[in-house]
Amino acid sequence: CDHLDVTPESNWGVDEFYSNETEAEIALSGIYSLLATDNVYGQALSIIMESGTDEGYYNRRYNENWTVGLYRHTAADNYVKNLWTNLYSSINMANMFNEKLKKSAFEEEEYNRLLAEARFLRGLCYFHLVNWYGDVPLRLNFTKDQSDNHLAPSPMKQVYEQVVEDLQFASEHLYHANNPKYESGRANKMAAHGLLARVYLKMSGNPLKEDHYQDVIEECEIIINDGWHGLHQSAGDNLGYRKHFLSYIENNYDLRESLFEISFSYLRELGIMVDGRIGALNGVAFSYGGGQDGYPASYAMFNTTPNHRNAYDENDQRKDWNIANYQYTKKGDIVEVTSAMAPQFCPGKFRRWEPMNWEDLTNTPASGTTEPYMVLEKVSTLSKSFTSINFPVIRYADVLLMYAEAANEINNGPTAKAIEYLNAVRERAGLGAIETEKPGAIANHTNFFNEIVDERLRELCFEGLRKQDLIRWELLGTKLAETNASIKGDPDYISTNESHRAYLRSGNFFDENKHLSLPYPSQEVAINNELNQKAGW
């Protein structure tokens, strides 16, 4: 009966959508959007779940809000649940895109390019899932009804292979970043190759331990030999590293070095939520302004570690960029942060502000005045909690270091290329060649490996990579122990200070047998009859 047929007018039906270019763009934007939420790159993957390594820890002693970073999560934990759910929501939308995109509406090349973009994102999601959770259900079709609840997890190997397949398809069909039709911020050809290298490197390490180092080399070589991408160099000074990161902060895509990044913008005054927390949760302490908007606030609840600071040479340009040695007080005074035990001992990589005059670090402003600061973030209104700072997913520097690491493994010691690429990263940071400055580091496989472990900390800290790196190297426990030792050994550490003792929590609660992957979310276990919780949870 016609009376009972009612068509929705504020929504699309699944079968009517995906029929032209505009709809395809809207659909892809929706998949990206799920990756840019708080539950994925907005704060969880980029900051909170990344805490609890030798990079940094959660410093609020009176709560355990950053459960996963403190290794205090359970299967019912919201971070455990939300990361899983968001990644699978993106996968579901990518699957739907794959199945529903109307082939006849596009030229074949365009059709494949659109599919490639969805598969790039699906591959990235599955990569995170398998890294963080291990065996996971492999869903390649969109969810139709409640019978889809029940799907057994696939072995990790199978999931990694699917990730490889998706990224290979993406690498074949995506635009190169130098293509005039390419829009900055979207997936591109070399990003797919870069991620492939990362996937192969991970597959070669813990827990799969399959030897894919040659694949790593090949993928890295494609990018390096292509020659278009490179490190951001700053002629005449050593500020390349700083300038590259300013491009994330200022929302200028530095496409040569940044193969792929997650874009955030601040449009909340329009009611649009496309912002993240980068620089607010993990930024340079700024307490002035009474909780008001209009200031480049940062909560200073994420501290970096004494051993991270100690990993730098004095003249390493990255040290003062990655570890902020200044803060803005409630009273408007810019002061120096010297103690690693200060709650303001924060990452500086995604800084929202800098002092106008660096001398103010040691000056005290006259009563009633405040010291001037410079806002780096390019937004019309500064929000207290949300920022427009983009977050790097894969950079050229990482490609170089991945090559060096893989070559060292294949060759059982550094190759000339490996040393060359490591040096490229060092030199941009203002350091001399490794063979002259630290000849021991290239003496054998182990030394070079250890150098890579440290170099990746120095170069790639706070980019959401460290915990997974340590897990694949089987070093997470070791590094946490070293971190705790460095905290206890810090000259400012006071053993009766509850706050200082709280810095030890990640190291204390870490359990090698439990914490190398996350438990399955309780809700998944309860509903999915084909999936059982991991032992120990």
Place this chain on the structure above:
Amino acid sequence: QQKVSGKVTDNNGVPIPGVNIIKKKTTQGTVTNIDGQYAIADVKPSDILVFSFLGFETIEKQVGKQSVINVVLESSNLQLNEVVAVGYGTVKRKDLTGAVARVEAADLVKTPTSNFDQALAGRVAGVQVSSADGTPGEGLNIVIRGGNSITGDNSPLYVVDGIPLEDFDPASVSSKDIKSFDVLKDASATAIYGSRGANGVIVITTKGGRTDGKTDIRLSASHGIQFIPNRLEVLSPYEYVKYQQNIAYAKDGYVAGTYTKAFLADWVDPELYKNSKGTSWQDEIFRTSRIQNYNFTLSGGNKTSSIYYSAEYLDQEGTLINTGFKKILNNLKFTHKASPKLDFRGYLQYTYINRKGINISGNNYTSIIRDAIQFRPVEPINNDGAEEGGYDPFDDDYKYLFNPVKNLNNTTRDYRYDVIRGNLTANYKFTKDLTLRLSANYQTDTRKENVFYGADTQQGARGNDHINGTIAQRRYQTLSTSNTLNYKKKFRKTRFEALVGVEAQARLYDFAWLKSSEIPTDAFGINKLDIGTSPAIPKTLKSESTLLSYFGRVNYTYKDKYLFTANFRADGSSKFRKENRWGYFPSVSFAWRAGEEDFIQNLGIFSNLKIRTGWGLTGNNRIGDFDAFNLLGVSTASGYVWGNGENYMPGAYQTNLGVPDLRWETTAQTNLGIDFGFFNQRVNGGIDFYYKRTKDLLLNAEMALSTGFNKVQQNIGEVENRGLEFSINTVNVQTRDFKWKTNINISFNKNKTIKLNDGQDAIYTNPNWNYHYNEYQYITKVGDPVGMIYGLEFDGIYQMEDFNWDNKAQSYLLKEGYADNGALPVAPGSVKFVDQNGDGTINENDRVVIGDPHPDHFGGITNDFSYKNFDLQIFFQWSYGFDILNANKAVFEVPSASPMNGFKALADAWIPQNTDTNVGTIVYNSVYGAPPKGNWIDNRYIEDGSYLKLKTISLGYNLPKTILEKLKLKKCRLSLSAQNLYTWTNYSGYDPDVSVGRYGALTPSLDYSAYPQSVTILGGLEVTF
């Protein structure tokens, strides 16, 4: 002139004492004595004697030449002959086969409430009426015979003057216009409403015009006051200062140090505050408020046409400043007989409602009540730099606090409803037995919500948007037609009635939203949003659903003793996919009027005895209009930015997963009832037992998260309700001048979750009343009732002897076998919980059911007295044996190193000199006593909510006829009434009739920052010309 005497008996020959006998059109008369004898003098043959007695038919006898007139009065069974509404018709109560209860319209009017639903609690067995809180004019939660749905709506369907109304707001009908109010409870009564009948049906019939050529003009006015009778007890100024001193001392490690010094610098000496009156922030935000109500009614007409018009104006100030409720009702009804066969009737109603004032509960960041509790009652002698109330606005932890008086005064919220209803009905009598009824109906309900935050509000001063205004408009439009054909036939011993009908309905909803922020000035309020410098993207939405129904009913009565009813309805709804679109709802019921059988009559005990039984299926289709369909949509949070300059691109996401087999929720209900009466119905009542089982629950059920969905609307699960209802009415005293009637009803309901999602044994719910308290506080577990309170079990406070002292680390270490409370470390004075799973620490695995929010029984007792022209009603209502989650305590009874005030218990916080307490320490050995986040709800915050309320007292005086005649009035009544006058309860919150949980049946009996209930005292005058 002659004298007449005689005897009055009932039809069993039993004399009736106290029968009134008067000469018609005079006031002269007499009363029968104990033997039923009477004598009356000075009568003329032309006089007519009127014999009347409650419960009997009134008889008139012309005197003529008789000197002895013996009279047999027939039991009138007024109550049995009362006409009761059933779906699409009426029956006499004695012919009812289902469970239908009536609320007396007179009781609704006597009760001093602004909307009729506020007068319903405790009036009818099986109907549980509870408030969310005391927000003026807010609708109540009405649940008939226990909730069927878990995640769905459990409110009944309203049928007003024969029209089933979606989105019905009780404020839109005046209590004074209600002629009858019937509650259809069991499936045999509600199945005729099919897919919408499962939650019970409330049938309201409104008054119409006169048909006797006369005109009534009625004016009434009432004025009164409202006030909040109690306060939550907070620390007095002196106690507060002492408490702050304790905090400083505790922070110093119990040796006066820097904190103590800083304390003394500001406060000097606690003793100086001993006689300080300070500020009661609750008194600052509460007020005694005025309520006024005016009503005008015109009722007239003749045998062919009648008209009824009523208008009502109600203005109720809220007992919190700058809140209130206002309504204007207009109601025009008419009837017109075009010919003996054809008549028309119709109405046109316009209602304006304004619910004014900021939401007191339900905001999980800000709370007026919290601010009023936590603001310090006294300021220090030496300014400590804090804002008035004692907080540092620059400290992030206090960002959401704000002066509650300013917040209330400078936030404007108007939620305005314009409800227009129209109906036209035509009745055509083909023959005496066959009637056709056609009707068409229209309802538009436009709700416009304006919210404006001025400069001096939390949002204006410290929010992200500063001064800002939002306008949301929701428009609900329903078009429907309802058509029936009715056949009635009486044979010698049997009566037969059949009804067939068809109904169609289309319901449209649209929504529009706009907002402007960063407005430079609040001078214009909401009226000039265009000066805002930061407008938000506007939002719009449209939704629609349709319903098509066919139904029929057969009634068969044999010898007036055996009654049989069968109903059937088929509903087709656009909310479901084609394959599952139609639902079928049958019911059958049977009644036996045993009291009419000779062998029962011969017992001489019962004046009425009827046994009723019935079974039926009813449905529930209250889900979103498009929940059965896969939908993609965009929202302001689903887009992304890319390209140079980072251009915004809206993004699609799946807004709904429509499972293909989504269908009706079905409730099967069996009812067994008995109606009885004794002493010519002076004592009468009924007992009903019911059993309801709801299957294919429309549950917003959890999904395996790897599907990409958290919750999806599915038909999953089963719930059972069984219960017993008992009601009794008695006429205790009946004399010429004094009458005393009593009505008692009591209900018992047991609710049980039978089945949930496949493999799922419980639904855990975080009621989300405050963003900090992010933990499960309710559980719906298979085998248990829906919505039990869930949390940790308090196990006292850790004491010194529970620890070993670690001298090296200078800290306390728990002895072997002692569990920590989830925080590391714990120390003496920390709060301890029962480690249910024995794993040595406390987390969500240690939560258990700590409270049952379902009452063992609830009910009401009404006593009506009348003495001459005075009448008095005293009405008590109760609910017994249920728990409340008093979340206020979880916030205001936990000591912390903060300058904020709280409940009295804070003064009893653990210190080494005060260890016998249930209140944790502030801080000891630099360890804070409060448990860690996630472990904040325990059974210390569960309270027994049992209460008995003196709900209504209403005293009325009708001017005697003699005066009325002089004043040329038909009626004049003065009244004084009170509502919620006193509550007997052990509950420590404002009022135990509270439930502000935002997830309905999943989160009942939650009290946090509720708008307190008020006492109303109202005086009224009503005049009829």
